[in-house]
Amino acid sequence: MEESVDSEWKDSLQHVYEYGICIDSLNVEHFEIRNGDNPSIIFSRLGFSALEADSISKASASVLDPTRIKAGMHYCTFTTRDSIAKIQYIAFAKTMTDYAVINLSKRPIEAYIFNKPITLKRKYVNGTITSSLWNIIKQQGADPLLAIKIADVFAWQIDFFDVKEGDSFQVIYNEAYIDDTTALSISSIEGALFTHQGKDYYAFPFTQDSTMEFFDIEGNSLRKAFLKAPLDFYRITSRFTNARFHPILKRYRAHHGVDYAAPTGTPVRTIGDGSVIFKGYTNGGGHTIKIKHNSVYTTSYMHLSRYAKGLSVGQRVKQGEEIGYVGSTGLSTGPHLDFRVYKNGQPINPLDMEAPPSEPLKPELRDSFNIVKNRIISEIDSIRSFKQTF
Numbered sequence: 121m122e123e124s125v126d127s128e129w130k131d132s133l134q135h136v137y138e139y140g141i142c143i144d145s146l147n148v149e150h151f152e153i154r155n156g157d158n159p160s161i162i163f164s165r166l167g168f169s170a171l172e173a174d175s176i177s178k179a180s181a182s183v184l185d186p187t188r189i190k191a192g193m194h195y196c197t198f199t200t201r202d203s204i205a206k207i208q209y210i211a212f213a214k215t216m217t218d219y220a221v222i223n224l225s226k227r228p229i230e231a232y233i234f235n236k237p238i239t240l241k242r243k244y245v246n247g248t249i250t251s252s253l254w255n256i257i258k259q260q261g262a263d264p265l266l267a268i269k270i271a272d273v274f275a276w277q278i279d280f281f282d283v284k285e286g287d288s289f290q291v292i293y294n295e296a297y298i299d300d301t302t303a304l305s306i307s308s309i310e311g312a313l314f315t316h317q318g319k320d321y322y323a324f325p326f327t328q329d330s331t332m333e334f335f336d337i338e339g340n341s342l343r344k345a346f347l348k349a350p351l352d353f354y355r356i357t358s359r360f361t362n363a364r365f366h367p368i369l370k371r372y373r374a375h376h377g378v379d380y381a382a383p384t385g386t387p388v389r390t391i392g393d394g395s396v397i398f399k400g401y402t403n404g405g406g407h408t409i410k411i412k413h414n415s416v417y418t419t420s421y422m423h424l425s426r427y428a429k430g431l432s433v434g435q436r437v438k439q440g441e442e443i444g445y446v447g448s449t450g451l452s453t454g455p456h457l458d459f460r461v462y463k464n465g466q467p468i469n470p471l472d473m474e475a476p477p478s479e480p481l482k483p484e485l486r487d488s489f490n491i492v493k494n495r496i497i498s499e500i501d502s503i504r505s506f507k508q509t510f
Contacts, residue, residue: 148198209224239296289314328482390439390440406448422458423447426447
């Protein structure tokens with residue numbers, strides 16, 4: 121009996137599957153959807169009668185929305201290998217992982233969603249900054265979108281507008297693959313060390329109260345009350361000062377904010393939770409938004425081209441939520457964001473602002489966290505040593 125089960129298991133390994141369909145005795149042919157196509161037109165082109173095409177369309181309507189079929193999308197047929205060559209299955213790609221499968225070999229016709237399995241591959245990348253984080257990661261052969269992930273993790277510790285040449289990073293991460301060969305996306309950061317201006321910043325993922333957060337080497341949450349910057353990866357053109365020469369007014373005056381140069385339309389995000397207390401046009405600041413975060417802090421975002429849809433005074437906003445878009449309204453010589461922070465009503469330098477961690481590690485979870493922390497440090501050290509050897 122055991123030999124029979126073992127034999128059946130070995131035989132099953134010889135079968136070939138696509139989209140969950142055994143194709144040992146089927147031919148697979150791939151097609152691309154054309155302009156103006158809908159399910160009925162596609163089924164008719166495959167050789168089905170008008171009545172059959174209508175029947176298949178109705179049977180598959182629950183998984184194949186005709187309004188979402190676009191030119192350039194792909195589908196394939198699974199046909200018997202005989203003189204009749206009858207189509208047994210049709211599969212439509214909805215996304216890179218999701219397919220609408222129509223089983224024509226069953227009566228009534230079956231239609232269902234097939235999800236391609238996703239596998240995670242653990243990877244490591246390190247580098248020293250010589251130009252930008254994005255460029256260095258790309259040069260290492262990794263997905264440059266990893267730079268965005270790293271910036272998100274360290275958003276409360278490092279101002280990525282101020283990353284210096286010589287800063288370095290080491291990151292362990294998971295990348296999602298389909299078919300075990302096609303990279304889909306960065307799935308998660310599994311541990312990181314970023315050395316900025318000579319100081320080491322660690323990030324250890326740890327779950328408490330069913331929520332995963334990143335913690336530093338002391339067990340403090342990396343998520344603070346405020347983000348370091350209200351937009352991503354653009355250059356600072358003017359800093360906080362009491363005497364800046366204004367390019368339009370042609371005189372020295374205080375500039376109690378930070379100017380971030382960025383293309384018109386770049387999303388601007390609130391640096392923390394709060395309420396919108398002003399949304400309107402000012403002569404100097406153009407389209408402006410002010411957000412009150414608590415009894416101490418208020419932030420201002422100026423020279424916007426437009427506001428986020430539906431944003432209104434009195435509305436609550438969440439940290440990282442888009443509130444507007446970079447522009448050049450008001451007294452401005454080009455597209456940029458003038459970002460200001462007020463503490464107890466007085467302007468302060470946003471680049472020097474500190475904020476306490478939001479969720480401290482619970483004492484009863486300290487031992488579990490230390491196990492995770494030590495494992496990640498050991499993994500980073502061992503991989504780095506191995507790479508330095510070769």
